[in-house]
Amino acid sequence: MSNMTNPIDLNGKVAVVTGAAGGIGKAIVATLRRHGATVIGTDIRPCADQDPDFRILDVSNTEAIKAAAAEISSTYGGLHIWVNNAGMLHRVEAREITEATWARSIDVNLRSTVFACQAAAIEMEKHGGGAIVNLSSYAGLKARPNCIDYAVAKAGVDHATKCLALEFGALGIRVNCIAPGYIDTPMSGWMHEDPALKSEYLAKTPLRRLGTPEEIAMGVLYLVSPMSSFVTGHTVVIDGGIIHA
Numbered sequence: 188m189s190n191m192t193n194p195i196d197l198n199g200k201v202a203v204v205t206g207a208a209g210g211i212g213k214a215i216v217a218t219l220r221r222h223g224a225t226v227i228g229t230d231i232r233p234c235a236d237q238d239p240d241f242r243i244l245d246v247s248n249t250e251a252i253k254a255a256a257a258e259i260s261s262t263y264g265g266l267h268i269w270v271n272n273a274g275m276l277h278r279v280e281a282r283e284i285t286e287a288t289w290a291r292s293i294d295v296n297l298r299s300t301v302f303a304c305q306a307a308a309i310e311m312e313k314h315g316g317g318a319i320v321n322l323s324s325y326a327g328l329k330a331r332p333n334c335i336d337y338a339v340a341k342a343g344v345d346h347a348t349k350c351l352a353l354e355f356g357a358l359g360i361r362v363n364c365i366a367p368g369y370i371d372t373p374m375s376g377w378m379h380e381d382p383a384l385k386s387e388y389l390a391k392t393p394l395r396r397l398g399t400p401e402e403i404a405m406g407v408l409y410l411v412s413p414m415s416s417f418v419t420g421h422t423v424v425i426d427g428g429i430i431h432a
Contacts, residue, residue: 194412194413194414195222195408195412195413195414196222196223196412196413197219197222197223197224197268197411197412198223198224199223200223200224200225200267200268200411201224201225201227201259201260201263201264201265201266201267201268202219202224202225202226202227202267202268202269202270202411203226203227203228203229203255203256203259203266203268203269203270203307204216204219204226204227204228204229204270204272205229205230205244205246205270205271205272205273205299205303206229206230206246206272206273206274206322207228207229207230207234207241207272208228208230208232208233208234208235209230209272209372209373209374210370210371210372210373210374210400211272211322211367211370211372211400211403211404212228212230212272212273213228213236213400214399214400214401214403214404215270215272215400215403215404215407216228216238217404218401218404218405218407218408219268219404219407219408219411222408222412224267224268225240225263226240227240227241227242227259227263228240228241228242229241229242229243229244229246229255229273230243230244230273231243231244231245231246231273242255242259246271246273246295246299246300246303247291247294247295247298247299249298249299249302252299252302252303252306253302253306253309255306256269256303256306256307256309256310257306257309257310259310260310260313260314265310265313265314266307266310266311266314266317267311267314267316267317267318268317268318268319268320268411269303269304269307269311269317269318269319269320270319270320270322270407270411271299271300271303271304271319271320271321271322271344272322273295273299274295274296274322274341274374275291275292275295275296275337276334276337276374277291277292277334277336277337278333278334278377279333279334279336280332280333281333281335284335284336288336289336292336292337292340293336293339293340293343296337296340296341296343296344297340297341297343297344297347300321300344300347301347301351304319304321304347304351304355304362307319308351308355308358308360311358311359311360312358312359312360315359316358316359316360316361317359317360317361318360318361318362318363318410318411318415319351319355319360319361319362319363320362320363320364320365320407320410320411321344321347321348321362321363321364321365322344322364322365322367322403323341323342323344323345323348323364323365323366323422324337324338324341324366324367325366325367325368325424325426325429325430326338326341327339327340327341327342327343327344327345327366328342328345328366328422328424328430329430341366344364345364345366345422348362348363348364348420348422349420352419352420353420356419356420361410361415361416361418361419362419362420363410363415363418363419363420363421363422363423364421364422364423365403365406365407365410365422365423365424365425366422366423366424366425366426366430367398367403367425367426368392368398368424368425368426368427368429368430369388369392369397369398369426369427369429370397370398370399370400370402370403371397371398371399371400372400375397388429391429391432392426392427392428392429392432393427393428393429393431393432394427394428395427396427397427398425398426398427402425403425406423406425409423410423
């Protein structure tokens, strides 16, 4: 049973956050550190903040993921939290998508998540368990146009989360998922370029605004902390209610 004296105390926990150079990734790193965790951020591109605990990592390289998990666990004395935040979105109509675009999207958004969960679980088992959070999308739960590769990949992430939760539960490893809606990050830049389209989506969102990276980070904090110690295999939708529109 988890110590609930301070349910958001992450002191002594070692966490990895992929895609940490982006808006949501940076917010997750900052939030987990603020609550005591030692956080190693990773990304395929350098971090502008000169973070000494940052690692360059291409999540589409399975062997690199395994090596990173093992190295971080050895260097920091354990691995307790892993957040699969890295992802990519290339908007394209289904009738124009290429095999290369499809393969790259599945690679980065789905395959990398599954094998990162595998690598994290191997290390977590050595230290008595842990918590994994995968980032999917409301587009994986509700059909959206012009992103069939992304939507299918994220639907796969959502279902993979449930499958992994079943297998990893006996190891003391919880696996959950967050499905963001439209969040104010560079990935939603396409929306800012078309004010009419942005207004349309905001009108469909019950809360009438974009979400913030910090709101996603708070969801991650819940899922990796003792607050959710009896929660596994679930997807938390943080979307301002647009999934019901």
